[in-house]
Amino acid sequence: xxxxxxxxxxxxxxxxxxxxxxxxxxxxxxxxxxxxxxxxxxxxxxxxxxxxxxxxxxxxxxxxxxxxxxxxxxxxxxxxxxxxxxxxxxxxxxxxxxxxxxxxxxxxxxxxxxxxxxxxxxxxxxxxxxxxxxxxxxxxxxxxxxxxxxxxxxxxxxxxxxxxxxxxxxxxxxxxxxxxxxxxxxxxxxxxxxxxxxxxxxxxxxxxxxxxxxxxxxxxxxxxxxxx
Amino acid sequence: xxxxxxxxxxxxxxxxxxxxxxxxxxxxxxxxxxxxxxxxxxxxxxxxxxxxxxxxxxxxxxxxxxxxxxxxxxxxxxxxxxxxxxxxxxxxxxxxxxxxxxxxxxxxxxxxxxxxxxxxxxxxxxxxxxxxxxxxxxxxxxxxxxxxxxxxxxxxxxxxxxxxxxxxxxxxxxxxxxxxxxxxxxxxxxxxxxxxxxxxxxxxxxxxxxxxxxxxxxxxxxxxxxxxxxxxxxxxxxxxxxxxxxxxxxxx
Numbered sequence: 362x363x364x365x366x367x368x369x370x371x372x373x374x375x376x377x378x379x380x381x382x383x384x385x386x387x388x389x390x391x392x393x394x395x396x397x398x399x400x401x402x403x404x405x406x407x408x409x410x411x412x413x414x415x416x417x418x419x420x421x422x423x424x425x426x427x428x429x430x431x432x433x434x435x436x437x438x439x440x441x442x443x444x445x446x447x448x449x450x451x452x453x454x455x456x457x458x459x460x461x462x463x464x465x466x467x468x469x470x471x472x473x474x475x476x477x478x479x480x481x482x483x484x485x486x487x488x489x490x491x492x493x494x495x496x497x498x499x500x501x502x503x504x505x506x507x508x509x510x511x512x513x514x515x516x517x518x519x520x521x522x523x524x525x526x527x528x529x530x531x532x533x534x535x536x537x538x539x540x541x542x543x544x545x546x547x548x549x550x551x552x553x554x555x556x557x558x559x560x561x562x563x564x565x566x567x568x569x570x571x572x573x574x575x576x577x578x579x580x581x582x583x584x585x586x587x588x589x
Numbered sequence: 590x591x592x593x594x595x596x597x598x599x600x601x602x603x604x605x606x607x608x609x610x611x612x613x614x615x616x617x618x619x620x621x622x623x624x625x626x627x628x629x630x631x632x633x634x635x636x637x638x639x640x641x642x643x644x645x646x647x648x649x650x651x652x653x654x655x656x657x658x659x660x661x662x663x664x665x666x667x668x669x670x671x672x673x674x675x676x677x678x679x680x681x682x683x684x685x686x687x688x689x690x691x692x693x694x695x696x697x698x699x700x701x702x703x704x705x706x707x708x709x710x711x712x713x714x715x716x717x718x719x720x721x722x723x724x725x726x727x728x729x730x731x732x733x734x735x736x737x738x739x740x741x742x743x744x745x746x747x748x749x750x751x752x753x754x755x756x757x758x759x760x761x762x763x764x765x766x767x768x769x770x771x772x773x774x775x776x777x778x779x780x781x782x783x784x785x786x787x788x789x790x791x792x793x794x795x796x797x798x799x800x801x802x803x804x805x806x807x808x809x810x811x812x813x814x815x816x817x818x819x820x821x822x823x824x825x826x827x828x829x830x831x832x833x834x835x836x837x838x839x840x841x
Contacts, residue, residue: 519750521746528736528737532733534726535729535761538726538769542771
């Protein structure tokens, strides 16, 4: 197989997944709606005091986005597993990690990107000031692909099982604790006027590491979960 | 062949392990109980009360050995999981999977005794201290492993998937710990500290060490028992299990 064939296969996987997501645009809106609903409920529970809301804004938006992504993770491999195209992907001569990376990228584009678009809206509802909002968006831009990559490994592990929703949440929690800490830490630091580059740099380092390792781990996990 | 390598390979066979574990288990359990009695007598009766914490500190003799075990068992599971993923050894899968509930139990005991200790000492039964939080995350990792193992129809299939998750956790656990330390120090340092090493005298130290060995032996005994039961289930239908079953039937 030449290099051109690998790149064209990657492009085909990416195009297919994006096209499938576009044909079912309604599904794409669900995580966004879910995030908006969760974000709307917090002020009702905690009271509409602007100062309090501004203080918790970064954390609430991050956790809400994370929960919405968790909801959408089920769609990463399940439809392909059910119609058998995932097996075809595993049998393809091109390296599986690369193809899976394309699938993860498509999933990120269709679920996390819409969430990032409404993140400023949610942060605005919580009266987050503009300088901190910029940091929040930057943190989300790094944290969401990181979560997609980490989540994909675990989704691949549970691919062969029937009831995976709650289990996935349980398995993902330990992995996303550091991500939430650093992302929320950056926003909090920006709100207090402190330097916020260090946590963002940590997140970036983790993203670089995950970009290289997570597709490999995802492929290994998928092979373990699906060989019967 | 090297004798140790030979012995190791032989233990990888379920019938040999079954017999070996059956012989060792009562001894391990007996040693664990005797050491626990000695350790608890030393800790709860002989050791003097702490000048600051009074008698409340005595929970250390349960709390600290449990905390050590929660990490030690994860280490054992990690080694077994690596062997299981790389060489697909059946016994390694059994060891890793049967250790998980014991490890989860020790982690739970650590958290419970920790909060019991924290209430009189710190005035609160839970604080978002780095150590407490990492221990809680460790409990979630254990529960995730157990959950994933049981989510599959096929047991060996589930064991392999769960072993992979154990290895993911090995990478993740230090990251969680250090990020939590970082997170906590960003807000404020803890004002109450668990007393330093210099404070512990030999009369308090030796029961602690005895308890540490006691919990190790208890783990071995519990693991052997669980692994034996699991092997009978896993290998039911094989000739050696049928042999054992018919022997048992003849005896009763």
